[in-house]
Amino acid sequence: MTSPFQFQTTHTDGHARAGVFTTPHGKVATPQFMPVGTLASVKALDPEDLTRLGATMILANAYHLRLRPGDEMIRTMGGLHRFMQWDGPILTDSGGFQVFSLEGLRTIAEEGVAFRSHLDGSRQQFTPESVMQIERNLGADVIMQFDHVVPGQSPHELAKVAMERSVRWLERCRVAFERLQADDTRAPTPVQALFPIVQGGIHADLRRDSARSIVNGGDWVGYGVGGLSVGEAKPDMYAMLDVVNGELPTNRPRYLMGVGFPEDLVEGVARGIDLFDCVAPTRMGRTGAFFTRTGRKNIKNAQWRLDPAPLEDGCTCAACTRFSKAYIRHLFVAEEILGLRLLSLHNVHFLVALMRDARAAVQAGTFAGWSRDWLAHYHSSKTTS
Template identity: 50%
Template structure:
């Protein structure tokens, strides 16, 4: 099923968890969904066809990185991000707000936006809500994110409140810029981002403001920034419920497999994280019994797959011993195969979660997953 623009359907629920689909013109996204991160127009170490074969219905691109290199205007001249990178399914683009505040040098925040110095060449830029939306339109993103301001959860209450309130003003400007974008709004969707750190009342005020503006979906922002799983789950015990039940809920930048399971139990529908690809490039593989470091000497003659329960192309073909050799030798193929396995693992986890919700068996699945996953960690 496809839709001209955006249609979210909930097929089944189990407690706070939901499973369903988002129909868009470039394809249908099964939820709960994990979006592999293609920051700079590539999911690192993987070809687009292999990302799709792993089960991904959508990937994430990033405004900050693409505006600096190769440039949004250039991508537009070359036919848009999908044609440029060879990915035909939906793409969600991050607004760039997180990266501009964590990677760029000499940032200066004001009501206009964020002025910053590029981490690549030192050039000066201003990223505002209007410019962020313009870049995402030039990229021809399918799901556009509103521009927001992120501050650490350890900031003072006044700082957290001020950042949330500014983010809501920027959300209105993002929505207005999106609606004024010619044909683009008729083919795409825009999500607002709830802020407020770990404060329930700030999150409520943020949600109310976003609902008044009106968005196609709503993200829970400002988490997975060092607060720890317990604090994150405590926030997710109330934050998703403050957002509309008939719209997708997206937890940005999460995360570890057990983070995802816990967040799905609390009503989250969409996720993204660099963890499966970054871990693959550094020799870490995710398995049903927990992550393993393939560099460890004990794997040098281990002739079983990375995960005997996995049916990905890597586990169906190669042994831990071979992958240990590739990674220790610094061979490019090692990073490619480890990454491919990890992305398959994440997408298989999402498929299992969807099935468990539909079967009204999420609690037993989640408990079994946690018991098994935490049993062996290296």
């Protein structure tokens, strides 16, 4: 039987590539930014907003959805696609980052992680096997392995322990995943893809060992790169992407987890990354920050009080084509909910459009010059937040 998952690279320019990732719920042109709908909702945005701005794949989180409203409840409602009325591809994170960020509320063992819910303090446990069942119930197209995440600046010894445990847990995820694919044929999405996650902190030898162990451990549909943008310096993150780029197969999509600032997306594409996600565009939008081609700005600054221009000249998002900076600033000063929605929409649109432009540059064979000029322009004005 032909797999519903396919990845075709159509153009390359250096290490950057443009391609198409085919899933059971549609095609994703890459490189692509995936808006984050942690709780089955991209905050302040409707699925129709996402379609209009060009998003094709979104992300949800197994940890949060397990706790509320419950993965079994979502399965009963027909799975995430039907539950949230999004008919495009979905990826679910395993919740590894969220579980390991519960400092003081969790206990790590080889079996899994025991923790207390941040909502009500109830006792919970995540294991590789239970997470595969949770993600099966949610019904995303792509599901992530359960991994051990450590802070970005973790010393070599701690990063090594977490990386090796992640590799061991990947094998347990694989076994459970294959069993569920064979036995649980009435799941919301019968055929899913399991992505492994390359770990290793900011240590090149560990990243290399992790990637090689994963590649040797199975024929994966795609690969995640995790444990970055978690406190390490940006040059360290870019250096780890260079290492991983040299180790992973070129005929599979690569997903850089939790990275979503504009400059990082451009630098990631230059290093062979195809998929990105981050909560930053909506989280920042709710605090008044918005992306522009000359850096990040804050709509609450007094300089915008009488500014009739849009957030970004030439931007085609629904906020920029209809409203002025003066009006949106007024909404924030007056604490009107519409302001949060408009900046969230603009920021997500900005990143989706940025990846569309990057894809066009790769297709035209001009990515190196385009990215150099884009980054120079982006850094040309002082960022204000």
